[in-house]
Amino acid sequence: MEGIYMIDLRSDTITQPTMEMRQAMFDATVGDDVYGEDPTVNRLEEMSAQLLGKEAGLFVTSGTQGNIISIMSQTTPGDEVIVEEASHVFNNETGSLSFIAGVQGKTIQGNNGQMDIEAIQRAIRGEDIHHPRTTLISLENSHGDSGGRVLPLDYMKDVYELAQKNHISVHLDGSRIFNAAIHLNVEVDTIAQYADTVQFCLSKGLSAPMGSVVVGPKDVINRARKWRKSLGGGTRQAGVVAAAGIVGLEKMRGRLKEDHEKASHLATGLATFGCFDIQVADVDTNIVIISTKKLGISAHVFVEKLYARGILAGALDDDHVRFVTHRQVEMACIDQTIQAAGAIVNEIR
Ligand SMILES: *Cc1c(COP(=O)(O)O)cnc(C)c1O
Numbered sequence: 001m002e003g004i005y006m007i008d009l010r011s012d013t014i015t016q017p018t019m020e021m022r023q024a025m026f027d028a029t030v031g032d033d034v035y036g037e038d039p040t041v042n043r044l045e046e047m048s049a050q051l052l053g054k055e056a057g058l059f060v061t062s063g064t065q066g067n068i069i070s071i072m073s074q075t076t077p078g079d080e081v082i083v084e085e086a087s088h089v090f091n092n093e094t095g096s097l098s099f100i101a102g103v104q105g106k107t108i109q110g111n112n113g114q115m116d117i118e119a120i121q122r123a124i125r126g127e128d129i130h131h132p133r134t135t136l137i138s139l140e141n142s143h144g145d146s147g148g149r150v151l152p153l154d155y156m157k158d159v160y161e162l163a164q165k166n167h168i169s170v171h172l173d174g175s176r177i178f179n180a181a182i183h184l185n186v187e188v189d190t191i192a193q194y195a196d197t198v199q200f201c202l203s204k205g206l207s208a209p210m211g212s213v214v215v216g217p218k219d220v221i222n223r224a225r226k227w228r229k230s231l232g233g234g235t236r237q238a239g240v241v242a243a244a245g246i247v248g249l250e251k252m253r254g255r256l257k258e259d260h261e262k263a264s265h266l267a268t269g270l271a272t273f274g275c276f277d278i279q280v281a282d283v284d285t286n287i288v289i290i291s292t293k294k295l296g297i298s299a300h301v302f303v304e305k306l307y308a309r310g311i312l313a314g315a316l317d318d319d320h321v322r323f324v325t326h327r328q329v330e331m332a333c334i335d336q337t338i339q340a341a342g343a344i345v346n347e348i349r
Helices: 019-027 039-052 063-072 117-123 153-165 177-184 188-192 218-230 239-251 256-271 299-308 331-348
Strands: 056-060 080-084 104-108 134-140 169-173 197-201 212-216 287-291 320-324
Touching: 019 239, 039 056, 039 188, 039 197, 039 212, 039 239, 056 063, 056 218, 063 134, 063 169, 063 197, 063 212, 063 218, 104 117, 117 153, 134 153, 153 169, 153 188, 177 188, 177 197, 177 256, 212 218, 256 287, 256 320, 256 331, 299 320, 299 331
Parallel strands: 080 104, 080 134, 134 169, 169 197
Antiparallel strands: 056 212, 197 212, 287 320
């Protein structure tokens, strides 16, 4: 590690590839993936499909690319897609829903990522010459904006059944689906069964240097492969990076549990100060969000004060600070973070 050592709790995306990943990348057998001839990419795609219980998979550059490609493969420009108001697809993907996919987002307010089932039902358009066609519902599990909250299985089942009844598809932004699976204590295909397509990230807690995978029915994935090409995502000897993704899937899923323990420990420690508006029971996975409102300072100032104590965190807005736990913060770093927060509280009060 170069420079001053910082405890970096901004995101699980900062995780560096493990030595085993680097070795696998070095050793990877590769070919031209645009010809479908990279055996390592093919293996990652097959593994992914199998793991999530789908017919086929597609290795993509990023979660953002995977989401937009999934949406494009299941809609036609002019259609309407039902999205949760705080979802990543709607808020954090530069508006690609409208300007790349050419679809209209119909937002529904959510509660920890859960849109009311009846509100979804009402949002689905009937036959009318004036209306767009509703062709897709997008869900997010775990849900980032609410602090990594997990959608319950029965909720996902209800949404999926409603979608099927109305002949519309469900896309799951499962960027952190492995975190959700650990929280629910189920295999990941148990979650994925309630969506037609799923995108998951290799580059977050799983620690691969880059990449996501989209899984779904063969015909959808075939279309997705073409859209990936349109968006400049057709790559050549991509097995060099896919190899790290394979190690991520094989070796790194189980250890995400430790990240959840660290987040829970952090929330427990921060809750003792009584001013951060944090409920330990609300921490489902590896994200902790606190409010600095009661303390009377802005989230930006709080983040600066943490920085001065060697800790990096993210200000979500004027009042909220986000911490994301991952492989590269030890439990001792969490204790240090709690101590630093306590020192800031004492300084302010
Ligand atoms: C990270 C993330 C994405 C986007 O992934 P990138 O690889 O950063 O493009 C999409 N949705 C959610 C919920 C995420 O956490």
